[in-house]
Amino acid sequence: MKLSQLKIGQVGIIKEFTDLEMSVKLMEMGCLPGECVKLERIAPMGDPIAVSVAGYQLSLRKLEASTIELI
Amino acid sequence: MKNIKKVALVGNPNTGKSTIFNILTGLNQRIGNFPGVTVDKKSGFTKLADGTSVEVIDLPGTYSLYPKSADETIVFEVLSDKQNSAHPDIVLVVADATSLKRNLLLYTQIADLGLPVILVLNMMDLAKKGNIEIDIDALAKRLNIQVVTLAARKSQGIEELKKAIQFQDKVGLQLETISVEAIAPELIQDISVALKTENPYVALQIAHQHKNLRYLSKAERQQVEEFVSSRDFHSQKSQAAETIARYNYINDVLLDSVKYTTVAVEETISNKIDHYLTHKVWGFVIFIGILFAIFQSIFAWSEYPMTLIETLFVWLEQAGHQFLPSGVLTDLLVDGVLAGLSGVMVFIPQIALLFAFISILEDTGYMARVTFMMDRLMRKVGLNGKSVVPMIGGLACAVPAIMSARTIENWKERMITIMVTPLVSCSARLPIYTLLISLVVPNKMVFGFIQLQGLALMSLYLMSIVSAILVAWAMKFILKSKAKGYFIMELPVYRMPRWSNVGLTMYESVKTFVTEAGKVIIAVSILLWVLASYGPGDKFEKIDAKYKAETYTSKYSEHEIERLKSSEKLENSYAGVLGKSIEPSIKPLGFDWKIGIALITSFAAREVFVGTMATLYSVDGDADQMDSVRDKMANAKNTETGLPVFTVATAFSLMMFYAFAMQCMSTMAVVYRETKHIKWPVIQFVYMLVLAYVASYVTYVILK
Numbered sequence: 001m002k003l004s005q006l007k008i009g010q011v012g013i014i015k016e017f018t019d020l021e022m023s024v025k026l027m028e029m030g031c032l033p034g035e036c037v038k039l040e041r042i043a044p045m046g047d048p049i050a051v052s053v054a055g056y057q058l059s060l061r062k063l064e065a066s067t068i069e070l071i
Numbered sequence: 072m073k074n075i076k077k078v079a080l081v082g083n084p085n086t087g088k089s090t091i092f093n094i095l096t097g098l099n100q101r102i103g104n105f106p107g108v109t110v111d112k113k114s115g116f117t118k119l120a121d122g123t124s125v126e127v128i129d130l131p132g133t134y135s136l137y138p139k140s141a142d143e144t145i146v147f148e149v150l151s152d153k154q155n156s157a158h159p160d161i162v163l164v165v166a167d168a169t170s171l172k173r174n175l176l177l178y179t180q181i182a183d184l185g186l187p188v189i190l191v192l193n194m195m196d197l198a199k200k201g202n203i204e205i206d207i208d209a210l211a212k213r214l215n216i217q218v219v220t221l222a223a224r225k226s227q228g229i230e231e232l233k234k235a236i237q238f239q240d241k242v243g244l245q246l247e248t249i250s251v252e253a254i255a256p257e258l259i260q261d262i263s264v265a266l267k268t269e270n271p272y273v274a275l276q277i278a279h280q281h282k283n284l285r286y287l288s289k290a291e292r293q294q295v296e297e298f299v300s301s302r303d304f305h306s307q308k309s310q311a312a313e314t315i316a317r318y319n320y321i322n323d324v325l326l327d328s329v330k331y332t333t334v335a336v337e338e339t340i341s342n343k344i345d346h347y348l349t350h351k352v353w354g355f356v357i358f359i360g361i362l363f364a365i366f367q368s369i370f371a372w373s374e375y376p377m378t379l380i381e382t383l384f385v386w387l388e389q390a391g392h393q394f395l396p397s398g399v400l401t402d403l404l405v406d407g408v409l410a411g412l413s414g415v416m417v418f419i420p421q422i423a424l425l426f427a428f429i430s431i432l433e434d435t436g437y438m439a440r441v442t443f444m445m446d447r448l449m450r451k452v453g454l455n456g457k458s459v460v461p462m463i464g465g466l467a468c469a470v471p472a473i474m475s476a477r478t479i480e481n482w483k484e485r486m487i488t489i490m491v492t493p494l495v496s497c498s499a500r501l502p503i504y505t506l507l508i509s510l511v512v513p514n515k516m517v518f519g520f521i522q523l524q525g526l527a528l529m530s531l532y533l534m535s536i537v538s539a540i541l542v543a544w545a546m547k548f549i550l551k552s553k554a555k556g557y558f559i560m561e562l563p564v565y566r567m568p569r570w571s572n573v574g575l576t577m578y579e580s581v582k583t584f585v586t587e588a589g590k591v592i593i594a595v596s597i598l599l600w601v602l603a604s605y606g607p608g609d610k611f612e613k614i615d616a617k618y619k620a621e622t623y624t625s626k627y628s629e630h631e632i633e634r635l636k637s638s639e640k641l642e643n644s645y646a647g648v649l650g651k652s653i654e655p656s657i658k659p660l661g662f663d664w665k666i667g668i669a670l671i672t673s674f675a676a677r678e679v680f681v682g683t684m685a686t687l688y689s690v691d692g693d694a695d696q697m698d699s700v701r702d703k704m705a706n707a708k709n710t711e712t713g714l715p716v717f718t719v720a721t722a723f724s725l726m727m728f729y730a731f732a733m734q735c736m737s738t739m740a741v742v743y744r745e746t747k748h749i750k751w752p753v754i755q756f757v758y759m760l761v762l763a764y765v766a767s768y769v770t771y772v773i774l775k
Contacts, residue, residue: 020307025559027314028135030173040342044351045447048456048558055170055201057341057562059443064557 004065006039012070019067030054082165084132085563090223092129168198179248183272196222209328258302341564373420384413411596411682418502426580434568453547458488465495481556496535499677511722602646661721661771720774731763
């Protein structure tokens, strides 16, 4: 399952990334394999999304979230 | 003991770095540039307990030493280049204690550069509330550094921080965090030998960033480029491997020093607020409401201080004419400089309020939510959610706003943002709008709570934003780019605004406005007064002679002759000739030659318009009747028809012109600096002028 497929309130654990360029940026922001992510909310127009990860809130587009594979 | 001179503050965005900087330096700070770039360099001095004073430099916030924007490049440059004038002796890494893991990534990178580091854990109060227990001693021992805990917003721990700076030299250097050499051993060796870098991590970073480092010579860059390709170095793969190694180290460190007590799942306050502020419907309603409230308050709250300033200047002009010896110099001082200044100084309250509101929006974290809500919409027109920040900032001033577009990583999105930001109504247009609105829009309430003048102003602002979005959409099809944009951004928790920060922003903005705009306005006022008071050839003598003739002295009173004479003189002055020469092209817009003069003088800076009007109508007006600019303009009559100059049609047409035309030298200069090509400001100037002319013409024809 991908991060972009989570429903609001659902929690997942990051398994791996499918895009090298994106993975570097995401890891810098605390998205690491093994880390818990929870989908907090979706922007009014359906995109981007906000997730809780590593103790803070991160917003990212669905396209970017789809490069994160969850366990 | 080694004499410590410079301390640099480094940290992630939203860690309270600026708050710490403000507490350390107080009002004792100045804003300059880093050598060779236009990145703001905030620096100041702080006094330690032993009386020595050290320079504190605030570096741009960043998540890592790998830069994603132009501003972030400066961090590695300053820290790795010993020749850089901002190169520090000690680095204070500020980390948010509530998300330590992510924050420590930057710490490990900086620690490996080999500069002495002090770790500053901020927001300890919030961490305690979040049941995060940090064993400071264990952390300090493990990293072999001084760790200082702060709650900067409550000003707790600052003395300890100063002590840590004072006694830094008693502590050994921090331990290396990861084995940097293992990542690219041969390449690091090559670069270390060729460029004589002492530190392996500096060498590795140079391998990644050599194309953008300004302190490398062309030959050095080429050499590094050769090493990189001969060693088959893949920047992204290497960065990924390094980042994973760093997090492994951090996990190991945190295992022994941090305890997260699992808490009952309870929604944080921030989350609850977001429930409403980013709601599908309420989110936008609240956003529009907030903007509306801001403009209503700017109008309402600034009224009293504005009248006060107006009265003061009228009094000064009166006193000037009364007490100074009459002559050319007094006329220049009173009718030229003072009249020009009064027209502009009167808007200080509005500008201060606007900057204050924007800094509150930023400071509370609301701006980030607006970005979040708008990204989808902005992307549709070729922009990025982050374009909202420059566009809202453009409400204050396009110059810093265009610079803030640096946070947009994608070239195309950034270019479009830069191109449309000057369309957003800036504070320099505010004086023009308020003046013209107060002339033609009645000060009435509709529906009992909406002020008509405020509504007119708000509509102008909304129109400016809509036009910016439409132009952006058009440019999306013109500009070509393959690179994909992205939107990975922290949503900071909501916080109360730091009122001292808001005050500081107001103070800085007014100071800049008064000194920068003031200089231009005084110069233009003097020039204008000269142009308006003298004419080509012997025309002025002829006019003097004409009104001495019997036909006039018998028919009119001395007072009226004086008025007719000065009016004709103005028309025949250099300024009049200039204004008249462009009159044919602006007549279709409903402007006369006097407005033409104002258009010319305000070409370099819009705010000059009001000053010009003040000066022009002072020359024209009665010497013994000192009205404010507003009254002078309201009484202005067309000399041919006798009808008022400022009708609804002319006033709105004029506002349209100022809304769209690019009349700001500073903006054009900053666009050139940011885009590094002259074609961008030129394109911008032309398209905005065309828009301005068309919009004015249509407005005038409809309202006439």
